[in-house]
Amino acid sequence: MAHKTFTGIVTSDSRDKTVTVTVTSRETHPLYGKQYTVSRKYQAHDEKNDAHVGDTVSITETRPYSKTKAFKLTDIVERSKGSIELVNDTEEADKAVTPDTSQRGDV
Numbered sequence: 001m002a003h004k005t006f007t008g009i010v011t012s013d014s015r016d017k018t019v020t021v022t023v024t025s026r027e028t029h030p031l032y033g034k035q036y037t038v039s040r041k042y043q044a045h046d047e048k049n050d051a052h053v054g055d056t057v058s059i060t061e062t063r064p065y066s067k068t069k070a071f072k073l074t075d076i077v078e079r080s081k082g083s084i085e086l087v088n089d090t091e092e093a094d095k096a097v098t099p100d101t102s103q104r105g106d107v
Contacts, residue, residue, distance in 0.1 A: 003060050003061040003062065004060070004061040005058060005059070005060045005061070005074070006021070006023045006042065006058070006059050006071075007023070007056065007057070007058050007059075007077060008021040008022050008023035008024070008042070008056070008057065008059070009021065009022055009054065009055070009056055009057075010051050010052065010053055010054065010055045010056075010057055011041070011053065012053065013046075013049070013051060013052050013053055016049065017045060017046055017047060017049060018043055018044070018045065018046060018069060019043075019044050019046045019051045019057070019073065020041055020042070020043055020044075021041070021042050021043075021044050021057060021059055021071075022039055022040070022041050023039070023040050023041075023042060024037055024038065024039045024040075025037070025038050025040075026038075042059060042071050043066075043068045043069040043070075043071065044057075044059040044069065044071040044072055044073050045062070045065045045069055045071070045072040045073065046072075046073045047072075047073075050073070050076065051073055051076055052080060053080065054080025054081075054082075054083070055076050055077075055078065055079055055080050056076070056077040056078040057073055057074075057075070057076050057077060058073075058074045058075050058076075058077055059071040059072065059073055059074060060072055060074045
């Protein structure tokens with residue numbers, strides 16, 4: 001019997017030698033025929049602590065490593081490009097929203 005192989009995105013790497021991988025798939029309802037998205041989380045063994053949050057990885061079913069961990073990380077398909085931090089500077093935001101009335105002709 002072949003081992004199951006999934007490709008997903010790492011959502012947590014805080015534990016030692018373990019990553020949480022979220023795998024999303026499209027399924028069709030058996031009666032109504034409508035497609036919907038299903039997300040499943042798998043705990044995978046990462047021996048070298050190589051994968052980080054946001055990486056696209058491939059995992060394969062293996063012997064149980066623990067109560068919740070029965071997959072291992074086979075390879076990293078694509079590294080994360082990094083995260084974007086939104087900085088909310090209220091003073092600059094107020095200037096952008098509030099019109100400057102000193103240059104208007106009518107007062």
